[in-house]
Amino acid sequence: xxxxxxxxxxxxxxxxxxxxxxxxxxxxxxxxxxxxxxxxxxxxxxxxxxxxxxxxxxxxxxxxxxxxxxxxxxxxxxxxxxxxxxxxxxxxxxxxxxxxxxxxxxxxxxxxxxxxxxxxxxxxxxxxxxxxxxxxxxxxxxxxxxxxxxxxxxxxxxxxxxxxxxxxxxxxxxxxxxxxxxxxxxxxxxxxxxxxxxxxxxxxxxxxxxxxxxxxxxxxxxxxxxxxxxxxxxxxxxxxxxxxxxxxxxxxxxxxxxxxxxxxxxxxxxxxxxxxxxxxxxxxxxxxxx
Amino acid sequence: xxxxxxxxxxxxxxxxxxxxxxxxxxxxxxxxxxxxxxxxxxxxxxxxxxxxxxxxxxxxxxxxxxxxxxxxxxxxxxxxxxxxxxxxxxxxxxxxxxxxxxxxxxxxxxxxxxxxxxxxxxxxxxxxxxxxxxxxxxxxxxxxxxxxxxxxxxxxxxxxxxxxxxxxxxxxxxxxxxxxxxxxxxxxxxxxxxxxxxxxxxxxxxxxxxxxxxxxxxxxxxxxxxxxxxxxxxxxxxxxxx
Amino acid sequence: xxxxxxxxxxxxxxxxxxxxxxxxxxxxxxxxxxxxxxxxxxxxxxxxxxxxxxxxxxxxxxxxxxxxxxxxxxxxxxxxxxxxxxxxxxxxxxxxxxxxxxxxxxxxxxxxxxxxxxxxxxxxxxxxxxxxxxxxxxxxxxxxxxxxxxxxxxxxxxxxxxxxxxxxxxxxxxxxxxxxxxxxxxxxxxxxxxxxxxxxxxxxxxxxxxxxxxxxxxxxxxxxxxxxxxxxxxxxxxxxxxxxxxxxxxxxxxxxxxxxxxxxxxxxxxxxxxxxxxxxxxxxxxxxxxxxxxxxxxxxxxxxxxxxxxxxxxxxxxxxxxxxxxxxxxxxxx
Numbered sequence: 001x002x003x004x005x006x007x008x009x010x011x012x013x014x015x016x017x018x019x020x021x022x023x024x025x026x027x028x029x030x031x032x033x034x035x036x037x038x039x040x041x042x043x044x045x046x047x048x049x050x051x052x053x054x055x056x057x058x059x060x061x062x063x064x065x066x067x068x069x070x071x072x073x074x075x076x077x078x079x080x081x082x083x084x085x086x087x088x089x090x091x092x093x094x095x096x097x098x099x100x101x102x103x104x105x106x107x108x109x110x111x112x113x114x115x116x117x118x119x120x121x122x123x124x125x126x127x128x129x130x131x132x133x134x135x136x137x138x139x140x141x142x143x144x145x146x147x148x149x150x151x152x153x154x155x156x157x158x159x160x161x162x163x164x165x166x167x168x169x170x171x172x173x174x175x176x177x178x179x180x181x182x183x184x185x186x187x188x189x190x191x192x193x194x195x196x197x198x199x200x201x202x203x204x205x206x207x208x209x210x211x212x213x214x215x216x217x218x219x220x221x222x223x224x225x226x227x228x229x230x231x232x233x234x235x236x237x238x239x240x241x242x243x244x245x246x247x248x249x250x251x252x253x254x255x256x257x258x259x260x261x262x263x264x265x266x267x268x269x270x271x272x273x274x275x276x277x278x279x280x281x282x283x284x285x286x287x288x289x290x
Numbered sequence: 291x292x293x294x295x296x297x298x299x300x301x302x303x304x305x306x307x308x309x310x311x312x313x314x315x316x317x318x319x320x321x322x323x324x325x326x327x328x329x330x331x332x333x334x335x336x337x338x339x340x341x342x343x344x345x346x347x348x349x350x351x352x353x354x355x356x357x358x359x360x361x362x363x364x365x366x367x368x369x370x371x372x373x374x375x376x377x378x379x380x381x382x383x384x385x386x387x388x389x390x391x392x393x394x395x396x397x398x399x400x401x402x403x404x405x406x407x408x409x410x411x412x413x414x415x416x417x418x419x420x421x422x423x424x425x426x427x428x429x430x431x432x433x434x435x436x437x438x439x440x441x442x443x444x445x446x447x448x449x450x451x452x453x454x455x456x457x458x459x460x461x462x463x464x465x466x467x468x469x470x471x472x473x474x475x476x477x478x479x480x481x482x483x484x485x486x487x488x489x490x491x492x493x494x495x496x497x498x499x500x501x502x503x504x505x506x507x508x509x510x511x512x513x514x515x516x517x518x519x520x521x522x523x524x525x526x527x528x529x530x531x532x
Numbered sequence: 533x534x535x536x537x538x539x540x541x542x543x544x545x546x547x548x549x550x551x552x553x554x555x556x557x558x559x560x561x562x563x564x565x566x567x568x569x570x571x572x573x574x575x576x577x578x579x580x581x582x583x584x585x586x587x588x589x590x591x592x593x594x595x596x597x598x599x600x601x602x603x604x605x606x607x608x609x610x611x612x613x614x615x616x617x618x619x620x621x622x623x624x625x626x627x628x629x630x631x632x633x634x635x636x637x638x639x640x641x642x643x644x645x646x647x648x649x650x651x652x653x654x655x656x657x658x659x660x661x662x663x664x665x666x667x668x669x670x671x672x673x674x675x676x677x678x679x680x681x682x683x684x685x686x687x688x689x690x691x692x693x694x695x696x697x698x699x700x701x702x703x704x705x706x707x708x709x710x711x712x713x714x715x716x717x718x719x720x721x722x723x724x725x726x727x728x729x730x731x732x733x734x735x736x737x738x739x740x741x742x743x744x745x746x747x748x749x750x751x752x753x754x755x756x757x758x759x760x761x762x763x764x765x766x767x768x769x770x771x772x773x774x775x776x777x778x779x780x781x782x783x784x785x786x787x788x789x790x791x792x793x794x795x796x797x798x799x800x801x802x803x804x805x806x807x808x809x810x811x812x813x814x815x816x817x818x819x820x821x822x823x824x825x826x827x828x829x830x831x832x833x834x835x836x837x838x839x840x841x842x843x844x845x846x847x848x849x850x851x852x853x854x855x856x857x858x859x860x861x862x863x864x865x866x
Contacts, residue, residue: 037650085845088845092848094649094650095594095649095650095653096844096848098594098650098653099793099840099844100841100844100845102596102786102840103837103838103840103841103844104837104841105837106786106833106834106836106837106840107834107837107838107841109830109833110830110831110833110834110837111830111834113829113830113833114828114829114830114831114834118829217830221782221783225657225658225661225782228654229658232651232654261669266661266665267662267665267666270658270659270661270662270665271662273654273655273658274641274655274658274659274662277641277645277647277651277654277655277658278641278645278647279645341740343736343739343740362739363736363739363740364738364739364740364741364742364743364744364745367739367740367741367742368742372740372741373740375737375740379734379736379737380737381729381730381733381734381737381738382733382734383733384729384730384733388726388729391726392726392727392729392730392738392741392743393741393742395723395726395727396741396742396743399723400723401721401722401723401726404723440741441740441741444741444742
């Protein structure tokens with residue numbers, strides 16, 4: 001195979017990886033602040049994907065147009081979930097919280113199965129088969145738009161955390177729960193807000209990802225695992241780490257799919273996960289222990 | 291008679307901060323030795339190195355003639371050093387008896403012999419009547435004695451006690467002092483303790499080591515040490531001597 | 533030895549256990565075929581839940597990839613049978629060590645490199661997934677097309693080759709569950725059991741008390757994995773077909789933990805009770821839906837999810853401790 005093919009696939013992988021990064025960003029934000037390991041992360045993403053599919057088949061709306069409404073919907077979902085349920089578990093043992101989300105994930109996957117059936121579904125956008133050519137490089141239109149959309153959403157998120165009062169308050173909570181309480185921050189509300197934001201991230205990522213991949217109810221757990229691989233590789237709690245991890249995994253998957261069989265590509269992601277867990281559990285950019 | 295525990299020039303650094311700075315001392319068998327000093331002086335860090343929870347960056351620790359500074363905590367315990375923790379941590383969900391059993395099972399294969407030994411230890415520590423209660427439900431003084439019981443049940447030659455009197459009222463302190471003295475006298479148990487409660491230190495210790503900013507600034511019998519000017523300036527103050 | 537084991541047990545509990553055992557022994561005689569399959573399922577999950585419980589309830593390590601050991605047990609025994617005609621009981625002699633080795637591998641990776649808590653759970657998921665994808669591509673065991681055991685209609689039960697009437701499987705699983713139950717009880721009373729408790733409660737304090745925590749955690753994992761593989765062997769010979777996608781899937785791993793969690797982690801009766809309640813109720817739900825003419829794939833899983841949710845929120849210690857208090861029984865451990 002010529003170098004061109006490798007390059008094209010690699011670029012496609014990086015673009016896809018940006019969307020993965022956005023998805024993982026949500027997980028990282030949630031963990032970094034609320035300290036909850038969101039085992040239902042991928043499942044929440046599939047909710048977003050199915051919403052986008054529903055919108056597309058009913059109104060022929062491009063997923064990118066549905067980006068904001070779906071992200072908002074997922075935000076609400078996440079907010080309510082945290083405020084109503086997960087907040088009760090703040091003081092409980094770690095594995096208690098984890099199992100709570102395992103249960104939620106189980107419910108989501110199967111409700112989606114009941115509602116939409118097990119077959120893969122996707123959206124056929126007008127530009128599904130278009131591509132751009134830059135020199136000898138060919139880039140799928142869908143992947144390019146997806147990558148750009150991911151970058152935009154990520155930038156908005158970073159800006160929020162950097163420049164708004166609420167964003168700063170959330171970062172304060174992450175650094176010091178008790179300290180934040182002492183200065184009068186309503187930590188529980190901020191937790192709900194953060195979970196909502198993380199959910200919105202994953203909602204946006206899902207909507208964007210639909211341009212590239214199909215969705216099945218079973219994809220939920222697979223994406224959850226992928227998100228964990230990315231976040232642990234990049235560093236749990238590190239936002240830039242999630243992006244770096246995402247691109248890395250997107251690239252690895254693409255290349256593995258090219259060099260070996262596509263169905264075995266997640267094996268490499270898992271191998272990376274195991275290696276990271278063993279050798280550098282704080283990830284590439286992580287700080288200290290979780 | 292050679293010392294039971296010989297700490298030689300032991301140091302520990304945490305990223306540029308010197309927590310323990312070339313500390314040396316020896317503990318004779320059958321004696322009670324106290325380490326005092328202001329908070330942050332490096333006392334617990336020193337303990338952790340002796341007990342095997344952390345490794346020294348320099349120096350040596352010799353126990354009963356053999357080096358133990360590279361050993362992990364469980365091996366150190368098996369060599370004969372029992373310890374308690376500064377923030378008391380008995381096994382919370384288990385009963386008092388089970389706590390002592392776990393210590394006793396270290397050197398006894400059969401649960402029945404272990405249980406008999408555990409009961410013995412609990413009686414010494416005045417906890418036998420509460421043996422069916424969960425550790426988490428006990429009062430602080432009881433939990434402290436339980437931790438001592440658990441460590442004692444492992445048949446140590448040396449017992450490391452980290453601020454075991456902290457949080458106890460004077461009557462409870464006296465009770466603990468009496469128990470420790472008895473253990474030392476009857477069993478010849480060597481005790482190394484970190485303490486802030488000078489009342490206990492004066493009552494128990496044959497020798498005292500004073501740490502300040504990680505370094506030893508005085509060592510000797512208690513009456514001498516408390517009159518040492520450097521010790522008074524850095525830690526004791528003038529009126530605190532019991 | 534039985535006398536020694538039975539010594540500390542309150543009379544009431546003993547009679548209850550014996551009564552249940554008698555009922556269980558007689559059951560196949562008067563339940564229908566369908567109910568028998570439900571009971572088999574209940575026993576299967578009770579057994580596997582008990583095996584999982586050793587790792588989690590006793591040694592405190594949350595494994596969300598236990599399907600790995602089921603799958604390894606199933607595939608090893610099945611492959612040996614299909615390719616070499618080796619019976620399942622001999623196959624077990626190979627399968628159990630393989631599963632135990634896998635458990636040792638996971639344990640070693642985790643414990644040597646201090647992967648604990650949630651990270652450990654994720655590690656177990658990753659390894660199970662790795663196996664799933666691996667076996668999906670492994671030609672010798674059928675890859676994604678699946679591995680099929682030759683089914684023969686025998687007039688009588690062939691215990692050696694595990695071919696026969698479901699009742700045979702029922703009694704085997706019953707024996708296994710009883711054995712696991714008694715075995716766990718004995719372990720809990722033993723030195724190993726105490727050390728596991730110590731590790732579960734506070735690993736640092738356990739080390740300070742002289743316990744070689746690495747060693748005992750490995751023992752828990754190896755026993756748990758080996759025990760679980762037996763269930764895999766039974767699975768293979770009962771269903772007669774294996775698909776990597778199904779048997780190693782994370783859904784399976786979650787099913788395994790549901791019983792013990794609902795029943796009560798770390799307790800003896802917990803896995804059995806939990807399995808009974810969950811599987812029993814789930815089958816009733818399926819039957820009810822079928823009666824209305826509705827077939828909803830996924831309904832059972834939603835039910836499981838809701839049960840898990842309710843238990844975690846309302847009765848985090850599980851149903852058994854609550855029930856035991858009501859019945860006036862009490863198990864030694866929390």
